[in-house]
Amino acid sequence: MSIIEKLKWRYATKKFDAAKKLSDAQVNTLKEAFNLTALSYGLQTLKMVVVQNQNLQDQLVDVSFGQRQVADASHVLILCIQTKIDENDVDAHFETIKSIRNTPDSILDPFKAQLHTTIKAMPLEKKVGWATRQAYIALGNLMTVCAIEGIDSCPMEGFLPAEVDNLLKLDAYGLNSVLMLPVGYRAEDDMFAEFKKVRKQMSETIIEM
Numbered sequence: 001m002s003i004i005e006k007l008k009w010r011y012a013t014k015k016f017d018a019a020k021k022l023s024d025a026q027v028n029t030l031k032e033a034f035n036l037t038a039l040s041y042g043l044q045t046l047k048m049v050v051v052q053n054q055n056l057q058d059q060l061v062d063v064s065f066g067q068r069q070v071a072d073a074s075h076v077l078i079l080c081i082q083t084k085i086d087e088n089d090v091d092a093h094f095e096t097i098k099s100i101r102n103t104p105d106s107i108l109d110p111f112k113a114q115l116h117t118t119i120k121a122m123p124l125e126k127k128v129g130w131a132t133r134q135a136y137i138a139l140g141n142l143m144t145v146c147a148i149e150g151i152d153s154c155p156m157e158g159f160l161p162a163e164v165d166n167l168l169k170l171d172a173y174g175l176n177s178v179l180m181l182p183v184g185y186r187a188e189d190d191m192f193a194e195f196k197k198v199r200k201q202m203s204e205t206i207i208e209m
């Protein structure tokens with residue numbers, strides 16, 4: 001399949017085959033893809049919670065407006081933002097750069113100082129909006145990787161984040177959930193798999209200059 005055929009094969013899976021599970025290697029690919037997501041300034045202030053626990057998945061249905069995808073999927077990936085983003089994240093990031101690339105402080109310090117100023121000046125709501133936008137980048141990346149790997153997925157913002165946070169005790173990790181991506185295999189009788197894609201004509205969505 002070409003990449004375009006794979007993207008056409010992908011659809012928001014409404015019904016998963018609960019008997020089919022992803023292999024550890026497949027889940028590992030998704031973990032790596034998440035971790036390789038390009039994020040603003042390279043600051044990785046996102047975390048992905050991987051749920052493979054039937055009891056928790058069943059309870060996720062109740063806080064997702066009854067959407068059963070989360071119960072029947074092989075795994076549920078939950079994209080979370082940190083409740084706190086501050087200068088410590090900036091420092092940790094620059095320490096990581098130093099340890100991986102051996103970049104001297106003289107080169108890093110001006111960038112670090114600039115990012116400190118940016119983060120310090122950012123009000124909490126702006127930080128939350130910024131971090132949440134990063135989570136959507138990770139979601140898109142994961143959906144595409146799933147399509148390439150022949151893994152079915154359903155992007156979801158239809159859930160109650162505060163309830164999910166309570167259920168998974170995300171407070172203890174300093175996290176808030178923002179998006180979910182159940183992954184696995186489509187059920188043979190998921191009628192949505194047969195539906196034609198609904199998209200505007202490219203002439204309506206693309207402007208060439």
Ligand SMILES: Cc1cc2nc3c(=O)[nH]c(=O)nc-3n(C[C@H](O)[C@H](O)[C@H](O)COP(=O)(O)O)c2cc1C
Nearest residue numbers: 010011012013014067154155156157158159197198
């Ligand atoms: C950010 C985002 C949130 C979504 N939330 C839900 C959801 O909660 N439940 C659901 O069934 N589909 C959800 N969808 C799926 C969209 O409705 C679907 O992707 C869109 O209609 C296009 O259809 P396709 O993905 O099958 O091509 C969501 C999609 C995105 C990108």
